[in-house]
Amino acid sequence: MSALPECETLKLETEKGLLHVTLNRPDSRNAMSLAMVHELREVFAAIRDETEPRAVVLRGTGGHFCAGGDVKDMASARSQKVEDGEDPIFELNRAFGRLLTEVESAPQTTVAVLEGAVMGGGFGLACVTDVALCMEDAKFGLPETTLGITPAQIAPFVVRRIGLTRARRLALTGHRFGGSEAFWLGVVHxxxxxxxxxxxxxxxxxxxxxxxxxxxxxxTKELLLSVETEPLESLLDRAAADFAGAVRGDEGQEGTMAFMQKRKPSWAEE
Structure with missing residues (x-):
């Protein structure tokens, strides 16, 4: 694994092919500041082309996952002038959307561990992970419309996660709910x-x-994420080529041999 960036808003820990990323702003229930957005993007950029870690575990400190966007950052951006067509509020919001895209497309398997507040931006971050697990008493919601704003960068990922009908109810009522309802809705697994x-x-x-x-x-993750954007025939052609390469590759040969010999494959022996 290549060197990870130094972080002030995150705790990073590696073990057995895993990277644990803990949001670490407990005084604000791990609200997503611009600094945290930049640090998360740096972490995922650092591991994108690496074979290790195999999985990234995202969670929060202090009993909360993430209470949403940092209100102080939004107030600061609002007080700045729009110069040369660049709006600080636009840039702040769009940076978070880029983070969501990068986490969703990360080649590693991502696992969210959700406790306490999972609101707004925290909800959006949970929706782009591959596996999400939560406490039953966690608190989920999209409160943006109750604050006079919109879930601008979050909305597309929520729709993809739980479907348009359910997303409309959550976003247009500010409905808050617990872990069992999050499971029923399909937010968590x-x-x-x-x-x-x-x-x-x-x-x-x-x-x-x-x-x-x-x-x-x-x-496989790349294949699954391509289903909504790539024409079916070209996707199936690429999938067949990948499959052929996998069967002839080291992992395919090792996996087949391990199955026949009734043992764990080499990658599962760590």
Missing amino acids: DFAKSGEELETKVAKTLERVRHCAPRASRM
Whole structure:
């Protein structure tokens, strides 16, 4: 793994092919400041072309995931003048959208561990991860319209996650809900009633990630994310070429041999 950037708003920890990224602004319930956006983008840029880590775990400190955008940053941007056609508010908002795109398209498997506040920008960040697990008493919502603003960068990712009809209700009523409803809506994939149960579910998820071949997982994620944007015939042609390469590749040969020999493949032995 290449060197990770120095961060002030994040805690970074690596172990066994994993990168743990913890949002670390507990005094503001890990509100998403512009500095945090930049640091998260730097972290994902640093690992994009790396084979390690195989998975990224996103969570927050102080009992919360993320309470949304930082109001102080928005107030600061509002007080700045628009110069040469560049609007500070536009740039602040658009930077967060770029972060969401980069996290969603990261080749690593991303796992969100959600506690406490999962609001606004935190909700959007959860919606671009591959696997999301939460506490039953976590608090989710899109409160933007109740504040006189719009969920501008978040909305497309929420729609893709849970569908247009459900997203319309959440965004246009400011409805707030807990972990069990988040599971029912499809925001998260599972929820837990206690911290111990949540950690057990996280550990089991990461164990399953380790059982999947790293290169095959990256190719599969790219394939899945291309379904909505690439014409079907060209997508299937590319998928067939990738499949042929995988079967002939080291992982395909090792996986087949391990299955026949009734043992774990090499990538699952860490």
